[in-house]
Amino acid sequence: MKYVLAIDQGTTSTRAIIFDEALKPVATSQDEFKQHFPQSGWVEHDPDDLWASSAGTCRAVIERAGVDPQNIISIGITNQRETTVVWDKSTGQPIYNAIVWQDRRTANYCEELRKAGHSDMFADRTGLLVDPYFSSTKLKWILDHVDGARERARRGELLFGTVDTFLIWKLTGGKVHATDATNAARTMLYDIRKGRWSSTICALFDIPMEMLPEVKDSAADFGVSRADLFGREIPISGVAGDQQAAALGQACFEPGMLKATYGTGCFALLNTGDTPVQSKNRLLTTIAYQLDGKPTYALEGSIFIAGAVVQWLRDGLRIIHEASETQPLAEKADPMQNVVLVPAFTGLGAPYWNPECRGSVFGLTRNSGPNELAKAALESVAYQTRDLLDAMTSDIGSKADKSVLRVDGGMSASNWAMQFLADIIDGPVDRPQILETTALGVAWLAGMQVGAMPEREEFAKLWALDREFAPQMNPQTREAKYAAWKRAVECTLAF
Numbered sequence: 001m002k003y004v005l006a007i008d009q010g011t012t013s014t015r016a017i018i019f020d021e022a023l024k025p026v027a028t029s030q031d032e033f034k035q036h037f038p039q040s041g042w043v044e045h046d047p048d049d050l051w052a053s054s055a056g057t058c059r060a061v062i063e064r065a066g067v068d069p070q071n072i073i074s075i076g077i078t079n080q081r082e083t084t085v086v087w088d089k090s091t092g093q094p095i096y097n098a099i100v101w102q103d104r105r106t107a108n109y110c111e112e113l114r115k116a117g118h119s120d121m122f123a124d125r126t127g128l129l130v131d132p133y134f135s136s137t138k139l140k141w142i143l144d145h146v147d148g149a150r151e152r153a154r155r156g157e158l159l160f161g162t163v164d165t166f167l168i169w170k171l172t173g174g175k176v177h178a179t180d181a182t183n184a185a186r187t188m189l190y191d192i193r194k195g196r197w198s199s200t201i202c203a204l205f206d207i208p209m210e211m212l213p214e215v216k217d218s219a220a221d222f223g224v225s226r227a228d229l230f231g232r233e234i235p236i237s238g239v240a241g242d243q244q245a246a247a248l249g250q251a252c253f254e255p256g257m258l259k260a261t262y263g264t265g266c267f268a269l270l271n272t273g274d275t276p277v278q279s280k281n282r283l284l285t286t287i288a289y290q291l292d293g294k295p296t297y298a299l300e301g302s303i304f305i306a307g308a309v310v311q312w313l314r315d316g317l318r319i320i321h322e323a324s325e326t327q328p329l330a331e332k333a334d335p336m337q338n339v340v341l342v343p344a345f346t347g348l349g350a351p352y353w354n355p356e357c358r359g360s361v362f363g364l365t366r367n368s369g370p371n372e373l374a375k376a377a378l379e380s381v382a383y384q385t386r387d388l389l390d391a392m393t394s395d396i397g398s399k400a401d402k403s404v405l406r407v408d409g410g411m412s413a414s415n416w417a418m419q420f421l422a423d424i425i426d427g428p429v430d431r432p433q434i435l436e437t438t439a440l441g442v443a444w445l446a447g448m449q450v451g452a453m454p455e456r457e458e459f460a461k462l463w464a465l466d467r468e469f470a471p472q473m474n475p476q477t478r479e480a481k482y483a484a485w486k487r488a489v490e491c492t493l494a495f
């Protein structure tokens with residue numbers, strides 16, 4: 001039996017999963033690492049922690065699976081996107097902490113860019129909104145604030161990468177400086193139509209282009225891991241940003257196919273085929289995957305708080321001990337109360353993109369308690385998803401979830417939340433048997449590239465349903481509930 005090792009380097013933890021040739025997960029290892037919050041709105045990771053947790057979980061999972069490294073034929077890397085690392089080319093030492101996608105330190109600079117009228121240029125070239133979320137202003141910040149950094153970058157001494165690129169550099173012992181098109185598409189430096197770094201944008205930010213990685217297909221040759229790491233040199237042959245990898249793991253290959261991943265936040269991707277659709281509703285245009293030099297595009301909606309609202313019930317309000325307790329509470333909630341929770345803890349993402357507003361609760365009565373709040377928390381995730389799907393529908397001119405919404409991520413385990421989601425979007429919601437779709441997607445890329453796994457059509461047939469949630473709510477109730485949500489959002493934005 002041959003195996004593929006998938007590294008899923010996420011925002012709060014790193015997972016390594018070994019898949020066999022039949023794409024069955026054999027063993028998993030997970031490691032949480034430290035989050036750094038040096039100032040309000042700043043979020044950093046120590047790049048050495050990202051590397052140590054990646055190498056460590058890989059070694060642990062190989063040991064746990066009891067497989068001979070000779071039989072591990074390929075490595076796939078999927079990663080938190082946008083997070084920015086700059087390191088010294090000769091020593092591999094980062095010159096600053098990784099600035100994480102959630103970090104808002106460049107908000108004022110982004111505002112200046114918007115006021116200076118650059119938004120359309122960025123939208124045309126990169127498909128993105130001007131927002132601190134993406135890598136380019138984080139990279140500029142490092143070049144502006146670390147002593148001598150820009151000069152050193154000009155002399156070719158420093159390299160930039162998203163997390164995939166940094167891990168490839170470390171795994172290959174500094175031999176390969178590369179990324180894939182899905183990660184490049186999140187930097188706000190990459191022209192997603194022309195398929196190359198934008199010299200116009202690099203000039204605007206004074207970013208020396210020598211420090212940018214080579215951009216490859218998502219299934220490609222990214223070099224081999226150092227022999228001393230895992231017992232032999234293993235080819236790295238699949239790379240994709242985590243949300244794109246999840247869309248692959250969900251086999252969303254056809255235009256119109258749609259997935260939503262419910263982890264800490266929620267990211268919905270709609271495959272739009274070989275056409276980059278420019279959103280009129282503040283969604284992002286991105287690359288879903290790139291194979292054989294051909295990009296497949298997607299519309300993406302990002303919600304910052306999904307499962308995190310359940311964490312707030314647990315750690316903030318302390319009305320639950322376990323995420324799964326939300327379901328029995330929601331079932332007991334008083335149906336006559338209409339409590340609406342807008343979880344804008346860090347502002348609102350798509351389609352509102354308001355970083356300043358904060359969360360709110362409407363409709364409380366003397367009898368409102370944990371049951372109603374738990375219900376409102378789960379409901380808020382469905383309402384936000386409907387916001388995204390309505391925006392997608394308007395962008396593509398036909399119902400976005402015309403077939404089915406495929407869901408994954410930790411929160412998709414909640415039957416109550418998934419049923420309510422189907423009710424509110426008025427369409428079927430399919431949950432697959434394998435919820436680790438992110439690792440699965442990149443394992444498939446890596447395995448396919450080395451010829452050990454099936455091509456696209458065969459892989460798509462392996463997707464297996466765990467449960468389908470069909471809409472049951474009557475239309476009047478649905479529209480009344482959704483209208484109440486829209487009013488609550490309006491009030492939240494106005495507050």
Ligand SMILES: Nc1ncnc2c1ncn2[C@@H]1O[C@H](COP(=O)(O)OP(=O)(O)O)[C@@H](O)[C@H]1O
Nearest residue numbers: 263264307308310311323324409410411413414
């Ligand atoms: N049964 C459940 N009901 C509701 N939320 C859940 C349930 N199980 C997990 N979650 C939520 O899912 C999230 C974890 O999902 P995961 O995919 O591991 O996230 P991430 O990769 O972002 O860390 C947590 O925020 C948790 O609150």
Ligand SMILES: O=P(O)(O)OC[C@H](O)CO
Nearest residue numbers: 010011080081101242263
């Ligand atoms: O690491 P996750 O799962 O929280 O995903 C983060 C996204 O890639 C950010 O764009």
